[in-house]
Amino acid sequence: MTYARFLALFVVVPLLAFGWRYRKSILFGGAWPGVALFCIVYAATSPWDNLAVKEGIWDFDDARTWGVRVLYLPVEEYLFFGLQTALVGVWVKGRLHALSQRWAAP
Amino acid sequence: MTLEGKSAYLWYLLGCAGPVLLLQAVGVWARYRGRTGEVMRAILPPALAVGAWLSFWDHFAIASGVWRFSAEKTLGVRVGAVPVEEILFFFLTSLLVALGTGAAAAMEERHA
Numbered sequence: 082m083t084y085a086r087f088l089a090l091f092v093v094v095p096l097l098a099f100g101w102r103y104r105k106s107i108l109f110g111g112a113w114p115g116v117a118l119f120c121i122v123y124a125a126t127s128p129w130d131n132l133a134v135k136e137g138i139w140d141f142d143d144a145r146t147w148g149v150r151v152l153y154l155p156v157e158e159y160l161f162f163g164l165q166t167a168l169v170g171v172w173v174k175g176r177l178h179a180l181s182q183r184w185a186a187p
Numbered sequence: 188m189t190l191e192g193k194s195a196y197l198w199y200l201l202g203c204a205g206p207v208l209l210l211q212a213v214g215v216w217a218r219y220r221g222r223t224g225e226v227m228r229a230i231l232p233p234a235l236a237v238g239a240w241l242s243f244w245d246h247f248a249i250a251s252g253v254w255r256f257s258a259e260k261t262l263g264v265r266v267g268a269v270p271v272e273e274i275l276f277f278f279l280t281s282l283l284v285a286l287g288t289g290a291a292a293a294m295e296e297r298h299a
Contacts, residue, residue, distance in 0.1 A: 082247070082248075082251050082253070083253070084248070084253045084254075087244060087247070087248050087251075087253065090244075091240070091241075091244040092241075095240070109292075110292060114291030114292070115288075115291065117291065118284070118287050118288065118291055121287065122284065122287075125203075125207075126280075129203055132190075133190075133196070133199065136190045136195070136260070137257050137260065138190060138195060138196045138199065138256065138257055138260045138261070139196075139254055139255065139256045139257065140254065140255060141253065141254045142252050142253060142254065142255070145251065145252060145253045146253070165237070165241065165280065165281065165284065166284050168237055169233055169234060169237050169281050169284040169285050169288070170284055170287075170288045172233035172236075172237070173229070173230045173233050173234070173284070173285045173288040173289065174288055174292070176229040176230065176232075176233065177226070177229055177230065177288070177289065177292045179229075180225060180226065180229045181292075184222075
């Protein structure tokens with residue numbers, strides 16, 4: 082199986098399920114903090130992961146990716162950063178939204 | 188910067204993620220104070236569950252050869268096909284996102 086298929090099956094499918102489950106919470110409080118979080122994740126993770134591959138800690142099989150690398154990483158790896166952030170973020174945001182509603186209840 | 192030795196991945200991970208996690212935890216505590224426990228109970232289960240889920244499918248990705256790890260730069264302790272550092276990576280990164288989302292929710296409240 083390829084990296085893209087792993088992402089689709091194990092990350093995108095759960096993300097869609099949680100996105101639907103918590104659809105009313107995704108924009109709870111506005112969108113900009115989420116956008117800021119994505120920017121921080123990419124700014125921090127991209128150099129970290131690139132250096133790890135450069136140093137030979139891990140590497141990818143180009144035959145099981147789309148074969149396009151940006152610096153040392155296949156593009157699917159960059160997709161993974163965002164998808165993991167979205168998966169955790171949507172779920173956490175849904176639970177925080179529910180918590181804030183409990184706090185606001187009389 | 189050169190990363191050498193069997194603990195290279197472990198120290199690289201802990202050295203980069205540890206200070207940020209500590210800062211985030213302090214930030215969440217400073218924002219929520221007496222309600223920090225409630226907030227942590229809300230954000231920890233998703234972080235732990237996603238960390239476990241990603242570790243689970245990572246076994247199949249490694250077994251399929253999608254990516255591979257240096258035997259010289261990892262401890263050599265594996266759960267299935269997954270190096271323990273990689274499992275730690277999934278838990279720590281999920282926790283980083285969860286705490287970041289918690290901090291962002293605090294910012295939302297302040298700017299509402």
